[in-house]
Amino acid sequence: MAADPARMEIFLVATPGLEDPLADEARACGFDAQVQPGGVTFTGGWPDVWRANLEIRGATRVLARIGAFRAMHPAQLDKRARRFPWADWLRPDVPIRIEATSRKSRIYHAGAIIQRFQAAISETLGAPIAEDAQVTLKIRIEDDLCTISLDSSGESLHKRGHKQAVGKAPMRETMAAMFLRQCGFDGDEPVLDPMCGSGTFPIEAAEIAAGLKPGRMRHFAFEQFAHFDDAAWQAMRAAPAIPPAPASLRFFGRDRDAGAIRMSQENAIRAGLADWTRFEPGSISDLTRPEGPPGLVIINPPYGARIGNKGPLFGLHAAMGEVLRNQFGGWRVGIVTSDGQLARATGLPFREPGPYIAHGGLKIRLYLTGPL
Structure with a gap:
């Protein structure tokens, strides 16, 4: 029993x-x-x-x-x-x-x-x-x-403990980690999110690259169970120091909203990853590729049902696709959206999209290219 x-x-x-x-x-x-x-x-x-x-x-x-x-x-x-x-x-x-x-x-x-x-x-x-x-x-x-x-968890595990500030329609850390995995990200390549919101994708990617445990900053319900062995748990969770950031930065976030950039920077500081990440204001139209090897561009753009009207979004996606094709040769692009028409409006050569995923009452999917 x-x-x-x-x-x-x-x-x-x-x-x-x-x-x-x-x-x-x-x-x-x-x-x-x-x-x-x-x-x-x-x-x-x-x-x-x-x-x-x-x-x-x-x-x-x-x-x-x-x-x-x-x-x-x-x-x-x-x-x-x-x-x-x-x-x-x-x-x-x-x-x-x-x-x-x-x-x-x-x-x-x-x-x-x-x-x-x-x-x-x-x-x-x-x-x-x-x-x-x-x-x-x-x-x-x-x-x-x-x-x-x-x-055994208590609060949902997407609450890593470092994100106090979130924007509209935030991407949960748990989902961001799985999308990065589906994109083939293993910590070794650059990641850029040009619509970074509160910084979830770059911070999650930097944590993976730095070898940091996602639950290192929070408490769990199991700490209040019968016969809980606190000494064994403290030994398990004892965190190594955050390693120094590599000489060349690899994790970038941009957003046209200065408030989103400030949120992202604050979240990265709390996560101990300020030196591993760079967040800068800017629109898609003036996006340029970072110095260094190609990597992954990952974007959770607005998709209409979520933030207002869809009409202008087709123009935004077309412009985004043009910039990525012109500037990001050799990079892969992943777009998370509920709207296949918007994804296709980018003109990017997506593979078969991933499975439908429940997110805030919508069904979203990952659209991923090979290297452009």
């Missing part, structure tokens, strides 16, 4: 559509990862849960599956929830929040499931139940199988 803490199923929640690059990243981190609907699973113990939160860039959160049992009717759910060894996983002094979903099951009312688990935990463990608790217990009943998971 309860999982073995040394051999739990660990589930990395993916942004829908980005399961495959997340699995690739997890395997590159040494986890035996398999793609499942909505994410990626592997087996491990608490140190693997900690390391996944600390090191994996593309996961939205990390769930630890701590137990499962069959329940056909509410009385069975009551009884088994009360028999579950909550003290092995949760602390009596730490508030918890409970979420529930049910599919294809005889027990189908989420509110009733939550009430039963709240009663069981209050009466057997004594932990307070609170809507704003940092520790979340997730109950899923599917085909009458009740699976109990702990959200």
